[in-house]
Amino acid sequence: MAGRIAFLGPVGTFTEQAALAYAPAGKLVPFATIQAAARAVAAGTVEEAVVPIENSLEGSVTYTLDILIEEDRHFINNELVIPIVHCLLAQPGTRIEEVRTVYSHPQALGQCREFLERALPEVDLVASLSTVAAVEDLKGSASPAAAISPRRAAGLHGMDILAHGIQDKSSNATRFVVLAPTDHAPTGRDKTSLCFSFDQDSPGRLYGVMGEFAQRDINLAKIESRPTKQSLGEYIFLVDCEGHREEPQVRAAIDGARRQTSTLKILGSYPRWQAGEDRRAP
Amino acid sequence: MAGRIAFLGPVGTFTEQAALAYAPAGKLVPFATIQAAARAVAAGTVEEAVVPIENSLEGSVTYTLDILIEEDRHFINNELVIPIVHCLLAQPGTRIEEVRTVYSHPQALGQCREFLERALPEVDLVASLSTVAAVEDLKGSASPAAAISPRRAAGLHGMDILAHGIQDKSSNATRFVVLAPTDHAPTGRDKTSLCFSFDQDSPGRLYGVMGEFAQRDINLAKIESRPTKQSLGEYIFLVDCEGHREEPQVRAAIDGARRQTSTLKILGSYPRWQAGEDRRAP
Numbered sequence: 001m002a003g004r005i006a007f008l009g010p011v012g013t014f015t016e017q018a019a020l021a022y023a024p025a026g027k028l029v030p031f032a033t034i035q036a037a038a039r040a041v042a043a044g045t046v047e048e049a050v051v052p053i054e055n056s057l058e059g060s061v062t063y064t065l066d067i068l069i070e071e072d073r074h075f076i077n078n079e080l081v082i083p084i085v086h087c088l089l090a091q092p093g094t095r096i097e098e099v100r101t102v103y104s105h106p107q108a109l110g111q112c113r114e115f116l117e118r119a120l121p122e123v124d125l126v127a128s129l130s131t132v133a134a135v136e137d138l139k140g141s142a143s144p145a146a147a148i149s150p151r152r153a154a155g156l157h158g159m160d161i162l163a164h165g166i167q168d169k170s171s172n173a174t175r176f177v178v179l180a181p182t183d184h185a186p187t188g189r190d191k192t193s194l195c196f197s198f199d200q201d202s203p204g205r206l207y208g209v210m211g212e213f214a215q216r217d218i219n220l221a222k223i224e225s226r227p228t229k230q231s232l233g234e235y236i237f238l239v240d241c242e243g244h245r246e247e248p249q250v251r252a253a254i255d256g257a258r259r260q261t262s263t264l265k266i267l268g269s270y271p272r273w274q275a276g277e278d279r280r281a282p
Numbered sequence: 283m284a285g286r287i288a289f290l291g292p293v294g295t296f297t298e299q300a301a302l303a304y305a306p307a308g309k310l311v312p313f314a315t316i317q318a319a320a321r322a323v324a325a326g327t328v329e330e331a332v333v334p335i336e337n338s339l340e341g342s343v344t345y346t347l348d349i350l351i352e353e354d355r356h357f358i359n360n361e362l363v364i365p366i367v368h369c370l371l372a373q374p375g376t377r378i379e380e381v382r383t384v385y386s387h388p389q390a391l392g393q394c395r396e397f398l399e400r401a402l403p404e405v406d407l408v409a410s411l412s413t414v415a416a417v418e419d420l421k422g423s424a425s426p427a428a429a430i431s432p433r434r435a436a437g438l439h440g441m442d443i444l445a446h447g448i449q450d451k452s453s454n455a456t457r458f459v460v461l462a463p464t465d466h467a468p469t470g471r472d473k474t475s476l477c478f479s480f481d482q483d484s485p486g487r488l489y490g491v492m493g494e495f496a497q498r499d500i501n502l503a504k505i506e507s508r509p510t511k512q513s514l515g516e517y518i519f520l521v522d523c524e525g526h527r528e529e530p531q532v533r534a535a536i537d538g539a540r541r542q543t544s545t546l547k548i549l550g551s552y553p554r555w556q557a558g559e560d561r562r563a564p
Contacts, residue, residue, distance in 0.1 A: 054509075054514065055509070056509055056511065056512075056513060056514045057509060057511050058344070058509070059344055059507075059508055059509045062340070062341055063392070081514060106388065106409065110345070125411075126411070127388070127409035127410065127411060128409065129407075129408070129409060168511075169511055169512070171512065171513050173513075173514050175514055201501070203501075203502040203503060203504055203505050203521075203522075204496075204501050204502055206492070206502075206505060207489070207492045207493070207496045207502075210488070210489045210492065211489070214486075214489045219483070219485075219486050220485040220486055220488075220489075221485060221515060222485055222507075222515070222517075223485050223488065223505070223507060223517075224507055225341075225504075225505060225506055225507075226341055227336075227337070227338055227339060227340070227341045229338065229339050229450070229451055230338075230451070230453065231338060231453050231455075232336065232338045232363060232455050232457055233503060233504070235504075235505075239485075240485075
């Protein structure tokens with residue numbers, strides 16, 4: 001029996017598209033929030049969850065980073081990258097010049113900023129909870145409206161596509177991570193995500209931690225900071241490094257980092273994404 | 283004549299509160315977006331703009347970071363920190379147990395997550411464009427609704443305050459920056475913000491740039507990354523260091539950093555915020 005896979009819903013989102021690519025035979029279960037999807041993994045009601053973590057235009061999905069920092073009952077087990085193609089949808093028969101309101105998730109509005117300023121400079125932009133909830137919002141709109149949504153949402157909701165591929169950069173892509181009760185066994189082409197913090201003076205001491213990786217020639221693929229939520233100016237750092245946590249050099253660098261930090265948590269070791277590859281064991 | 287100061291509106295937001303604290307005698311002009319406020323400085327229709335840059339719970343305001351990275355016609359001239367106290371507002375006579383929908387800016391919804399899960403676990407959370415636009419949204423709601431907004435918005439809109447200080451952490455504070463055509467003259471207690479990028483392998487080479495500051499004992503106050511918007515995995519780094527760009531050691535560190543980066547831009551040198559202080563020259 002194929003496993004149950006949670007994803008950030010509703011049906012029709014890019015996260016569903018990622019979950020379908022990751023687990024074509026899985027039973028996909030939509031959740032209303034990233035947190036609810038992650039909690040389902042922690043509670044054992046699903047095997048895995050697919051959630052967005054980073055977009056090439058908008059940057060990190062901070063909600064996902066915060067859940068990774070706070071929650072100990074799931075790990076990053078895999079990652080995958082999906083190209084993001086936004087469409088402008090409207091009720092059948094609507095002409096683009098009639099549109100007065102455009103609904104979408106704030107990240108999608110941000111990803112189509114240049115198109116909106118060029119093609120629809122006078123419209124009201126209204127935030128929706130997801131690119132698919134935007135279609136529901138447009139149905140309820142008093143004035144002629146459109147939604148920025150995936151192509152798949154047009155078919156699901158019987159909408160016209162007024163414009164296709166309206167994102168500012170054709171290279172727009174989102175990275176998703178798969179959360180599971182454990183991380184992945186070594187494959188020889190892995191990366192490791194970790195987070196750490198300091199009692200004080202965190203940006204100053206970050207340099208020392210980075211040295212643990214630099215002196216062992218371990219490449220860092222990403223560095224991100226999040227607030228500790230205690231006071232302004234204190235941060236938790238999230239770092240992705242090449243290699244698996246079970247490799248001796250990676251383990252030594254992490255041990256060295258642990259000695260210089262007040263908290264350090266391994267978020268998971270997992271195979272690095274390579275385009276065109278099938279992530280899932282047969 | 284007092285200068286014209288742009289702020290992220292509408293009237294009643296925390297940004298207006300920051301602008302009032304910064305320029306009590308200024309003529310405050312609300313703008314609908316951070317970008318419009320910044321453009322007004324670049325166009326010379328206002329002297330300065332006050333925009334949020336970082337919150338102690340939610341992290342960076344990425345929209346402001348992107349504008350600082352992209353725009354060359356304004357600089358950070360000053361900063362100030364304002365404590366954030368959220369209230370739950372509703373139409374007069376509404377009881378909290380009747381509330382079915384809560385409107386607010388997504389950052390404010392995020393900052394009150396624990397309160398919402400405890401006091402209003404069953405409600406729908408709906409995104410608004412600002413904490414004050416949320417009051418307009420609640421007025422138009424079909425079911426009993428509330429908004430998470432500043433106290434000042436209750437008086438302006440004739441709303442009841444159902445709960446006060448509902449943010450998850452009492453230390454919740456937001457840092458604002460003042461954008462102006464030039465940065466600030468040295469005061470002896472300054473900081474400098476800069477951003478830089480690399481042609482490739484950016485997190486690996488960040489270590490070398492940080493060494494330019496570390497070897498001169500220049501403390502880094504903040505490190506943040508933003509996507510280059512070209513492809514996933516390439517970043518622009520934003521760094522705040524102590525000292526003014528005209529101080530010899532700071533200048534030497536920045537010159538050293540410039541040699542290791544493909545682009546480097548100074549976003550401004552300006553006085554470090556100290557609580558209780560008056561920012562504005564008399």
